[in-house]
Amino acid sequence: MKLLVTGAAGFIGSAVVRLAIAKGHSVVNLDALTYAACLENVASVADSPLYAFEKADICDREALDRIFATYKPDAVMHLAAESHVDRSIDGPGAFIQTNVTGTYTLLEAARAYWQGVGKPDEFRFHHISTDEVYGSLGPTGQFTEDTPYDPRSPYSASKAASDHLVRAWGETYGLPIVLTNCSNNYGPYHFPEKLVPVVILKALAGEPIPVYGDGANVRDWLFVEDHADALLTVLTKGTLGRSYNIGGENEVSNLELVKMICALLDDRHPKGAPHADLITFVADRPGHDQRYAIDPTRIRTELGWRPSVTVEEGLARTVDWYLENKDWWRALQNRQGVGERLGKA
Numbered sequence: 001m002k003l004l005v006t007g008a009a010g011f012i013g014s015a016v017v018r019l020a021i022a023k024g025h026s027v028v029n030l031d032a033l034t035y036a037a038c039l040e041n042v043a044s045v046a047d048s049p050l051y052a053f054e055k056a057d058i059c060d061r062e063a064l065d066r067i068f069a070t071y072k073p074d075a076v077m078h079l080a081a082e083s084h085v086d087r088s089i090d091g092p093g094a095f096i097q098t099n100v101t102g103t104y105t106l107l108e109a110a111r112a113y114w115q116g117v118g119k120p121d122e123f124r125f126h127h128i129s130t131d132e133v134y135g136s137l138g139p140t141g142q143f144t145e146d147t148p149y150d151p152r153s154p155y156s157a158s159k160a161a162s163d164h165l166v167r168a169w170g171e172t173y174g175l176p177i178v179l180t181n182c183s184n185n186y187g188p189y190h191f192p193e194k195l196v197p198v199v200i201l202k203a204l205a206g207e208p209i210p211v212y213g214d215g216a217n218v219r220d221w222l223f224v225e226d227h228a229d230a231l232l233t234v235l236t237k238g239t240l241g242r243s244y245n246i247g248g249e250n251e252v253s254n255l256e257l258v259k260m261i262c263a264l265l266d267d268r269h270p271k272g273a274p275h276a277d278l279i280t281f282v283a284d285r286p287g288h289d290q291r292y293a294i295d296p297t298r299i300r301t302e303l304g305w306r307p308s309v310t311v312e313e314g315l316a317r318t319v320d321w322y323l324e325n326k327d328w329w330r331a332l333q334n335r336q337g338v339g340e341r342l343g344k345a
């Protein structure tokens with residue numbers, strides 16, 4: 001297939017591109033190269049004849065029309081977004097602009113292109129979203145695809161709005177859509193402002209490892225390469241118009257996760273051990289969702305997909321990757337806001 005992947009210089013999009021090219025798909029990476037982007041993430045495939053890059057903003061309709069006309073994609077995988085909850089607390093405007101207006105602009109460009117080539121049924125607009133649209137769970141229960149939306153941060157509200165737009169374009173204009181809502185990802189090439197890399201890099205530097213609140217918030221952690229595999233499965237086998245929840249079947253509290261990373265570092269980087277001594281509880285994130293958990297029944301039973309990696313295996317691979325790729329993360333540490341406490345409101 002010929003795929004147009006938005007946001008593919010980011011964490012998850014780049015994993016999608018690496019996997020899609022390994023599977024023989026051709027890919028156009030459309031990315032505005034914001035603070036969160038790093039073309040190094042796709043360096044391993046950049047010389048492939050199957051790969052092309054277009055620097056463009058998804059709010060720029062003219063650029064989008066040109067890119068659709070040039071590459072004539074069979075499918076769009078839409079990952080471009082502002083993605084950091086803490087930044088959405090400090091500056092929600094960029095989240096509304098990219099996640100809502102940008103998704104609207106991309107939908108309109110995709111619709112015009114799809115109508116112009118005779119509305120092929122096989123075309124797909126795959127919108128990649130988050131489980132955070134469902135809000136916060138108590139100690140029990142899981143999110144199904146029928147859980148009502150209840151977003152509680154500017155980030156999750158902007159993603160919920162984009163999900164609604166995508167569904168509306170499917171219903172109203174017949175645009176062939178699929179959606180996915182995924183739990184927290186981790187793995188190689190994770191931008192150094194997100195929890196897992198923050199813990200690794202603070203521990204390596206011998207600096208306090210910040211844990212928000214009491215660290216009891218629970219997330220369902222998914223290895224990014226498993227997510228990329230799930231996305232290509234949904235794109236190629238998912239039922240038109242349907243949404244699929246994707247989870248790791250790995251519920252862990254933030255504090256447990258931080259301790260697991262510290263233990264891996266004690267083993268692999270004994271200097272500074274025990275790294276858990278660096279754990280420091282800091283003021284909680286305003287409106288911090290308590291628990292997310294995914295019911296993966298639909299993707300498992302309908303598409304036969306389940307994660308291949310446990311959180312123990314995935315974290316070990318991730319820690320090893322950060323130890324072996326210091327040049328990658330060192331180059332990103334001087335980007336604006338990285339290493340600072342953001343989102344205190």
Ligand SMILES: NC(=O)c1ccc[n+]([C@@H]2O[C@H](COP(=O)([O-])OP(=O)(O)OC[C@H]3O[C@@H](n4cnc5c(N)ncnc54)[C@H](O)[C@@H]3O)[C@@H](O)[C@H]2O)c1
Nearest residue numbers: 007009010011012032033034036037057058080081083185
């Ligand atoms: N990270 C997670 O745990 C997670 C979980 C579920 C869903 N998601 C969703 O997956 C997608 C990718 O997340 P990520 O963690 O890889 O994000 P990321 O922040 O690492 O990457 C986002 C990419 O989008 C690009 N981008 C931002 N604004 C743009 C614009 N206006 N035009 C074009 N490109 C733009 C950035 O340059 C960057 O390369 C997002 O839609 C996010 O909501 C993420």
